[in-house]
Amino acid sequence: MASKVESLLLAFQSVLREPWANTLSGHERVWFLVYDPAEQRKIDLNFGDFEVSAKQAGKKWLVVSLKPCFPQWMAAHKYRESYFAKPSALMTQLEVGFRQYAIDFLRTAIEAGQPDEQTLVVVRDAGALFGFVRLADVLEAVASSCRGRLLVFFPGEYSQNQYRLLDARDGWNYLARPITG
Template identity: 55%
Template sequence: MIAKVDQLILEFDKVVNEPWNSTLSGQERVWFLVYDPAEQRKVSLRIGEFETATLRAGKKWQAISMKNCFPEWMSKHDYRDEYFANPEYIVDQLEAEFIPFAIKFLKEKLVALSQDSDTLVALLDVSSLFGFARLSEIIKHCDRDFQGRLLIFFPGEFEQNQYRLLDARDGWDYMARPITI
């Protein structure tokens, strides 16, 4: 029996080797690589195989991690010590300050990349945003900032055109392409 991560790599390999239509909107050029959250470590250990499949398909690979987004925002916040003492106080700040920060964080990372219409940008560690911001809110503001494809490594589920991060949040409809097993 073939492992789930191996199946996911095979499915990704099929998709990345298809012709890339240049007339799609930014939302349609987003790919969600959807996998069981329990497989996160296995997927993370095999990121290099996704990169290899991309390069073998004649495309370029760039990667962005969202892991440091929240820590960077929190480290610069005037009231960070108070928030650590009373975490419930941060809730209002997430909507007003963190989401715009996360959008700017991702936009700046995308702009800094060397990319063209044959570049696949892998967005890693999106689960680090869980509980702080909705990924959909961030992605919808950044869908014009990449030129090729945006591949989101997504620990969650896809069912009836709904994506749910970590299987715990209400999902959202998105025009992105799911890659699942």
């Protein structure tokens, strides 16, 4: 019997074998690799297997980690010390300033990798945005600029065309493709 991660890898490989239509909208080119958040370490341990599978399928692999996004934004913020003293003051800045920073962070990283129609842009560490900004808002802003496919490693659940990051809230639309094990 295959483990959850092995089942997810097999489902991913199956999706990779399908032809990539260039006529899809940006939202339809987004894939969510959905797994239980408790499996995160196992996913990280086997991350290279997903890359090998993509390359064996003839796809380019471009990884963008969202883990440094918030720390870089906070470190550069001129009012960071006052936010550490009074974290509630940070709330308005998250929606206004950090949301756009996260969008620009992801967009810049994607553009730097110069992806083409055969590139799988892999977004990892999606949970790093949790509690700061909605992942759906960030992906919504960059989905149409991805020419290949945007693969989001998604610790959460998928049910009835709704994605729930870390099992907390819904966010992404039904046009994104779920990959489940």
